[in-house]
Amino acid sequence: MTAVVLQEMTKADLKVVAAIEQLCFPEPWSERLLADELRLANRRYLVARHDELIVGYVGWMFVDDEVHVNTIASIPEARGQGIATRLLLEGIEVAVARGAMGMTLEVAASNEVAQRLYQRFGLAPVGVRKGYYAGGEDALVMWNREIASEQEIARRSELARGLS
Numbered sequence: 001m002t003a004v005v006l007q008e009m010t011k012a013d014l015k016v017v018a019a020i021e022q023l024c025f026p027e028p029w030s031e032r033l034l035a036d037e038l039r040l041a042n043r044r045y046l047v048a049r050h051d052e053l054i055v056g057y058v059g060w061m062f063v064d065d066e067v068h069v070n071t072i073a074s075i076p077e078a079r080g081q082g083i084a085t086r087l088l089l090e091g092i093e094v095a096v097a098r099g100a101m102g103m104t105l106e107v108a109a110s111n112e113v114a115q116r117l118y119q120r121f122g123l124a125p126v127g128v129r130k131g132y133y134a135g136g137e138d139a140l141v142m143w144n145r146e147i148a149s150e151q152e153i154a155r156r157s158e159l160a161r162g163l164s
């Protein structure tokens with residue numbers, strides 16, 4: 001996909017983002033919850049646009065020297081084209097510039113596509129939160145504790161090269 005632009009998510013984006021949440025998640029976040037998130041100082045949300053349309057987004061939270069990926073999605077029609085990879089690359093770059101050393105997230109145990117994506121970023125499963133999701137599904141907790149290391153920077157350069 002050509003000319004995908006990453007931008008800060010704003011209030012004006014929230015209707016569309018909430019609609020994409022509905023498409024992508026069994027427990028979608030509401031527009032209101034997203035608006036609350038945008039107001040929090042330790043959060044950061046980006047949208048990916050193609051021809052002005054939002055095709056994906058990512059949100060993360062800073063806690064001490066860790067970054068926690070809160071959400072990431074791309075619209076079904078645009079999957080497999082590197083949008084989530086670009087969003088994560090940008091998110092990690094911002095986080096490392098801000099002093100983050102580690103990165104973590106939860107992912108549904110059955111979500112193999114997302115787990116493969118995260119593994120490419122050096123995230124490894126370290127534990128399970130039983131019944132974490134409202135439907136009762138377990139979450140895998142994944143970590144990469146050295147996102148600022150030379151090895152991880154090289155890994156991300158390789159991923160970025162694969163996109164271009």
Ligand SMILES: CC(C)(COP(=O)(O)OP(=O)(O)OC[C@H]1O[C@@H](n2cnc3c(N)ncnc32)[C@H](O)[C@@H]1OP(=O)(O)O)[C@@H](O)C(=O)NCCC(=O)NCCS
Nearest residue numbers: 024072073074079080081082083084085106107114116117
């Ligand atoms: C998980 C999710 C965010 C991935 O988004 P995406 O934009 O499709 O991700 P990417 O394109 O960067 O990578 C996904 C796949 O596309 C492939 N890909 C990446 N760039 C590509 C390119 N230029 N050409 C072809 N394929 C490519 C990747 O190899 C990967 O393939 P895989 O199935 O072998 O792992 C998306 O499937 C989604 O929104 N799912 C629903 C919500 C969700 O589960 N979010 C995660 C919650 S924890």
